[in-house]
Amino acid sequence: MGFLTRLRTGWALTKDSLRVLRGDPELAVFPLVGGVAGLCYVALLFGGATLVGGLDSQALQIALLFLLYLGTTFVASFATAALMHETRTAFEGGEPSFRSGMAAAWRNKGTLLVWSVVSATVGVVIQLIDSQDNLLAEILAGIVSVAWSILTYFVVPVITFEDVSVREAIHRSGETFKGTWGETAGAHFGVGIVTFLFMLPVVLVAGAVLFLGVGSGSGFGFGASVAVAAVLLVGAYLFSTTLSSIAKTGLYVYATEGRRPGAFEDVDLGHVPD
Template identity: 30%
Template structure:
């Protein structure tokens, strides 16, 4: 219960920071819109040229082409997500250091790190493709092992984006710095990160119940059921946007505290200290 209480208290502090800079919510929205455009830019040409249908009938003949397209999609998707996340983390860092960031500040900070962001997107795409390819070729035990490797990668790269936007280093150095910070300050798990994720999952589950409830009412009252479903869907996507912003604020706060021991503004130092599980 103590860990859950700590996670909840830190989540409230992240929320307080978000309320000071509500424009941080713009970055997940822009990221989502950009991802829809990326998906459309890949799907529509492939559909229009008939390549989807051709690959369905000749899966082996066009495997190299399919692999190249898949990798390009991975790379562009990672770049878009990392770019806007970098902008979001940059603004969070400005606020946590006592500044008053704007959306332009975040975009400007991300633009200054474009080569590093592209390098990190490239490395992430390569790792993602390798893990996905291996997962498709192994059995149940192998998939468990690959899942653990994926978790290890997520842990090692936890602070990579704050490192990139703060130090503007390449992907390998960012991974080394991120791993170094974790080794110095982290035990087996970061309880507050898990706690915040559980809070987000619980909120998402509740909104899904609202959506399902609205769907169940549709036969009896289409207007009422449709309205409830619409509200549930809106709440679900709002939850995704808010969760993305809160995670970025949390990552930025933990990075500042873990890298130089300074307590970010609007955060409790004792709570941050308890966020790191002992080794």
């Protein structure tokens, strides 16, 4: 199957993912909870670091960076696992529920934690390489970062739906990406376009609201405009994150099981490689 055909498949996958989101908008609750939990974790981490002080040494800075990557990766992976589990429920005609999704993620908490440790370690190593005042080091960091992102693209759904170790999850993720690289690229492109089209008016409206708030000369007006703009931008974030996870779940299902999820009626999966 040619690359352009794969891109068309990815675009169709994106459109059907949007249909799933319209049918079950409650799926966006998972990234909302994950985002709030992540912000709380970051606030507590840096708040504690500020109170403790003494973060001038490189070792402590690295430790803080590792804890930042570890916590945010775990929270994001946990929320994504819950979302993907309920997305699959929606694929099969069931009714997604917040409780069921969180319970499914909780069952895999140990593996998700180990994955977060591995991901945080790699993230810190990449950051240390990139921090060198050397063009070659920056290029190397970029290559490693892209390679790692590709290799681990399907790690969370593998952990969510398969009883495997983190090492096996990474291997399975790489194999799955290899079999669907065109569709994955197409889905990313499709989600990116849809998100851009959605974000553009949101950003324009948010900017206009902020402009009006500043021009009002009122503290209340400015505060209200900031709040409205924040709500609009958070809504756009939830939309893009949820849409991407739905598309990734659909890719995972047909790549690993050789069947088309019922929700993806516009996607021609007859030529998807194993």
